[in-house]
Amino acid sequence: MTYNLRMIAPLISRRWILPILLFAFAKGAAPQTVNELMGQWVMKLGQRTFLVLTISPQKEGQPIARFIVRPRNFGTSDGHSFTQISKETIQELITRSEIRDGQLTIIVQNPKNPFDEDYYQPSLTDRTHLKLKMVGVPLDPLILTRTQEPSTPANDWELEKTYSDEDSFLSNPEMKRIYEGDQKVRLSGVKIDWSAVTKSDAERREVTQKLLSDGKLHTGEDFERAAFLFQHGSTPDDYLLAHTLAMIAIKKGRTSAVWIATATLDRYLQSIHQPQIYGTQYHTAPSQPTTQEPYDRTLISDAIRKKLGVPSQAAQDEQRKQYDAERKIEAKP
Numbered sequence: 001m002t003y004n005l006r007m008i009a010p011l012i013s014r015r016w017i018l019p020i021l022l023f024a025f026a027k028g029a030a031p032q033t034v035n036e037l038m039g040q041w042v043m044k045l046g047q048r049t050f051l052v053l054t055i056s057p058q059k060e061g062q063p064i065a066r067f068i069v070r071p072r073n074f075g076t077s078d079g080h081s082f083t084q085i086s087k088e089t090i091q092e093l094i095t096r097s098e099i100r101d102g103q104l105t106i107i108v109q110n111p112k113n114p115f116d117e118d119y120y121q122p123s124l125t126d127r128t129h130l131k132l133k134m135v136g137v138p139l140d141p142l143i144l145t146r147t148q149e150p151s152t153p154a155n156d157w158e159l160e161k162t163y164s165d166e167d168s169f170l171s172n173p174e175m176k177r178i179y180e181g182d183q184k185v186r187l188s189g190v191k192i193d194w195s196a197v198t199k200s201d202a203e204r205r206e207v208t209q210k211l212l213s214d215g216k217l218h219t220g221e222d223f224e225r226a227a228f229l230f231q232h233g234s235t236p237d238d239y240l241l242a243h244t245l246a247m248i249a250i251k252k253g254r255t256s257a258v259w260i261a262t263a264t265l266d267r268y269l270q271s272i273h274q275p276q277i278y279g280t281q282y283h284t285a286p287s288q289p290t291t292q293e294p295y296d297r298t299l300i301s302d303a304i305r306k307k308l309g310v311p312s313q314a315a316q317d318e319q320r321k322q323y324d325a326e327r328k329i330e331a332k333p
Contacts, residue, residue, distance in 0.1 A: 036124060036127070037055050037122065037124070037130070038055050038056065039054075039055060039146055039148075040052065040053070040054050040055075040146070040147055040148070040150075040151065041053040041054075041055075041130055041144035041145065041146055041147070042144060042145055042147050042151050043142055043143065043144050043145070043165070044145070044165070044168070045082060045163035045164060045165055045167055046163060046164070046167030046168045047167075047168060048153075048154035048156070048157070048163070049151050049152065049153050049154050050070070050071070050082070050085075050153060050154070050163075051068055051069065051070035051071070051153055052068065052069045052070075052151045052152060052153060053067075053068045053144060054066065054067055054068070066093065066094045067091050067092060067093050067094070068091070068092050069089055069090070069091045069152060069153055070089060070090065070092070070153060071085050071086045071087070071088070071089055071090075071153060071157065072086045072088045072089060072090045073085070073086040073088075074086065076139065078139060078140060079139035079140040079141065079142055080140060080164060080165050080166070081162050081163065081164040081165075081251070082162070082163050082164075083160070083161065083162045083163070084159060084160075085157040085159070085163065086157070086159070087155045087156070087157055088155075089152070089153050089155070092108065094106055094107070094108055095107055095108065095109040095117075103121050103123075104121065104122060104123075105119050105120070105121050105135065106119070106120045106121075106122065107119055108120065118134070118135075119134075119135035119136070120132055120133065120134055120135060121133045121135060123141075125143075127146070128145060128146045129143060129144070129145055129146070130143070130144045130145075130146070131143055131144075132144065143165065162251075162253075164252065166218045166219070166252075169218035169219055170218075170219070171218075171219045171221045171222050172211065172216055172217055172218070172219075172222050174207075174211065174216070175208065175211060175216075175217055175222045175225050175226060176225065178204050178207055178208055178225070178229065179225035179226075179228060179229065181200070181204060182201070182204055182228060182229055182232060183228075185197050185200060198234070201229075201232050201233070201234075202234075204229055205229055205230060205232075205233060205238070208226050208229045208230070211226075212226065212245075219252060219254075220248075220249040220250070220251075220252035220253050220254025220257065221249070221254060222249075223245045223246070223248040223249035223252065223254070223257070224245075224246065224249040224254050224256065224257040224260060226242075226245045227242045227243070227245040227246040227249060227257065227260045227261075227264060228242075228260060229242075230242035230245065230264075231260060231263060231264050231267060235271070236268055236271040236272050239264055239267045239268035239271055240264075240268050242260070242264040242267075242268075243261060243264035243265050243268060246258075246260045246261035246264055247261060249261075258308055258309055259280075259308070259309050259310070261308075262278040262280055262308050262309075262310055263278075263280040263281070265277070265278070266278050266279070266280045266281045267280075267281055270294065273294075274294070275293075275294035275295050275296040276292065276294065276295050276296070277295075277296050277299045277300050278300055278305060278308070278310045279292055279295060279297070279305070279310065279311070279313060279316045280310060282319070282320065282323060284323065284327065287329070288329070289320070289324050289329050290320045290323040290324050290327075290329070291320075292316065292320065297313060302314075
């Protein structure tokens with residue numbers, strides 16, 4: 001589910017799109033914690049500043065100054081990727097904070113309705129990074145970074161574009177090296193020793209799995225490469241994971257991953273003894289014509305295949321004939 005200004009209202013309050021980061025610190029909060037949280041914190045999506053949180057020292061006779069500047073509207077389904085971001089910004093103030101179950105909790109009040117309140121729990125991950133969790137909303141905490149530079153949210157968002165907190169990450173060079181090794185053994189131009197390739201494939205998948213588990217892959221290119229690695233696996237789980245990785249690559253804007261997304265699903269289906277649906281998988285056996293079976297040729301039309309960059313069934317028929325000609329296998333009448 002994507003949370004936005006309209007959809008999130010029944011869950012928490014009329015105003016919030018996602019964990020909107022506004023907080024104040026009451027006298028009940030630990031002074032050391034308050035001191036550590038003083039300053040300016042920003043959240044960026046790529047090179048663009050998404051929101052700015054400012055916490056300043058208390059002035060005599062006044063509460064601690066605190067506010068956040070953010071886009072007026074936006075939506076998210078996970079707290080990491082955002083869409084429908086408006087160019088217009090607003091500044092929100094915090095009303096109070098308290099300690100609940102040993103956790104600093106900050107309260108934000110709807111200025112038009114004093115009975116409408118939202119609750120947030122901030123925590124430092126280190127001296128320069130802060131996590132903020134919105135109480136009662138199933139989203140990951142947002143990550144803010146301390147900055148000394150004057151900051152304001154960007155105002156050049158494209159309304160229909162999706163932005164991510166990983167947009168500024170570079171592709172992982174180790175994933176590139178692993179992928180190139182996977183391709184090299186298949187494009188060497190010499191007879192392939194498949195027993196050796198199977199062993200090296202398993203080793204590459206093991207290293208790739210660790211990169212995934214450690215959160216070291218970030219870009220669409222990373223996930224597309226990882227999808228190819230697991231497409232060359234040996235189990236249904238390998239192919240299903242490959243399909244998932246391809247979907248992530250597409251979500252991150254890697255449109256070239258559409259083909260591997262179709263191929264991984266076809267391979268998964270056949271691995272569980274179900275017919276493929278796109279026709280990306282070809283199988284050969286000694287002295288036997290190339291086959292795509294099992295293959296459900298009725299579910300997906302050629303018009304849909306074209307949208308996905310998959311050859312039409314007629315083109316697939318020609319591909320099978322070409323494979324057989326290369327293998328000097330005569331097609332059965």
